Amino acid sequence: MVRTAVAFSPGHISGYFKRVEGSGPGSTGSVGAGVVIDEGVRSTVAPAAATSVRVVWRGRVAAGSPPVEYALDRLGVAARVTTECRLPIGAGFGLSAAAVLATLTAANHLFDLGLSADDVAARAHEAEVVHRTGLGDVAASQAGGVVCRMGPGIHAEIIRFYPEEPLYAVSLGPLPTASVLSSPEAMARIAAAYPDRCPGDLTDFCLLSRRFAQASGLIAPGVQRVLAACDAAGVPASMTMLGNGVFACGDAADRVLSGFGEVERLNVARRGAYLIEMKP
Numbered sequence: 001m002v003r004t005a006v007a008f009s010p011g012h013i014s015g016y017f018k019r020v021e022g023s024g025p026g027s028t029g030s031v032g033a034g035v036v037i038d039e040g041v042r043s044t045v046a047p048a049a050a051t052s053v054r055v056v057w058r059g060r061v062a063a064g065s066p067p068v069e070y071a072l073d074r075l076g077v078a079a080r081v082t083t084e085c086r087l088p089i090g091a092g093f094g095l096s097a098a099a100v101l102a103t104l105t106a107a108n109h110l111f112d113l114g115l116s117a118d119d120v121a122a123r124a125h126e127a128e129v130v131h132r133t134g135l136g137d138v139a140a141s142q143a144g145g146v147v148c149r150m151g152p153g154i155h156a157e158i159i160r161f162y163p164e165e166p167l168y169a170v171s172l173g174p175l176p177t178a179s180v181l182s183s184p185e186a187m188a189r190i191a192a193a194y195p196d197r198c199p200g201d202l203t204d205f206c207l208l209s210r211r212f213a214q215a216s217g218l219i220a221p222g223v224q225r226v227l228a229a230c231d232a233a234g235v236p237a238s239m240t241m242l243g244n245g246v247f248a249c250g251d252a253a254d255r256v257l258s259g260f261g262e263v264e265r266l267n268v269a270r271r272g273a274y275l276i277e278m279k280p
């Protein structure tokens with residue numbers, strides 16, 4: 001039987017953020033607030049002569065993941081990787097970061113690399129920044145909670161709190177993160193819209209995120225229609241950064257969002273990436 005390691009990393013919905021430019025990938029990232037969610041990516045890793053990644057989403061299989069391949073290459077290992085997730089990819093659920101974190105967590109055990117959790121996160125963060133697939137998702141998904149990141153990178157001061165209430169989300173489709181992060185105009189509007197404080201609770205997080213989304217100019221018409229329905233029902237809601245989707249909180253959120261697609265009920269994660277099992 002081939003030796004395999006399986007690990008999981010939670011995803012992360014970013015509500016508001018601002019890019020912070022450092023001297024290299026380690027000190028480059030974002031400040032902002034988001035929610036680490038109990039849904040994410042499960043990665044199964046086995047040794048191989050050359051690296052290959054299979055991405056499985058609800059039974060459909062795609063090949064390749066540049067940030068995951070990059071992170072393994074930098075470690076000097078080659079592996080056959082299968083990532084599996086239920087949430088849609090590219091829709092603002094931080095799944096690129098979760099895929100890299102889960103894969104490196106599994107690879108660390110599989111190849112006895114002796115990396116600390118910080119080493120794993122630092123390498124995952126570098127892969128994200130280099131590929132423009134995320135800025136703050138790895139820092140967030142190192143642990144659980146509603147997070148407020150006060151600096152860039154994985155060693156920044158991060159405030160976390162753990163509400164019991166769920167968050168609801170609906171996805172209207174992908175929005176490639178790299179396309180937004182590569183646009184100087186979008187980054188300038190985002191910086192100007194940034195609310196310079198941390199949320200006090202989940203409702204406050206939704207309200208601050210909404211103010212940011214509106215001022216950032218990132219909201220597409222489809223997302224705006226969902227937000228208008230949430231407004232009419234008094235449901236605090238905003239856009240999943242960076243995806244064509246909406247998250248909302250409160251008891252009526254599920255009902256309002258169900259008019260626009262399949263509603264995801266997401267709990268606030270209690271922990272970050274972890275090893276599930278080693279076989280044999």
Ligand SMILES: Nc1ncnc2c1ncn2[C@@H]1O[C@H](COP(=O)(O)OP(=O)(O)O)[C@@H](O)[C@H]1O
Nearest residue numbers: 065066083089090091092094095096099133177
């Ligand atoms: N589940 C996954 N498994 C492997 N790679 C992934 C996964 N999700 C995202 N990625 C990688 O990240 C890219 C998309 O990045 P991004 O738009 O930031 O997605 P997200 O918003 O889900 O984090 C994909 O093209 C792929 O290379």
Ligand SMILES: CC(C)(COP(=O)(O)O)[C@@H](O)C(=O)O
Nearest residue numbers: 014030092094134135136242
């Ligand atoms: C918003 C984003 C830059 C991207 O998030 P995603 O599209 O989920 O990869 C995130 O990493 C952040 O810094 O807050």
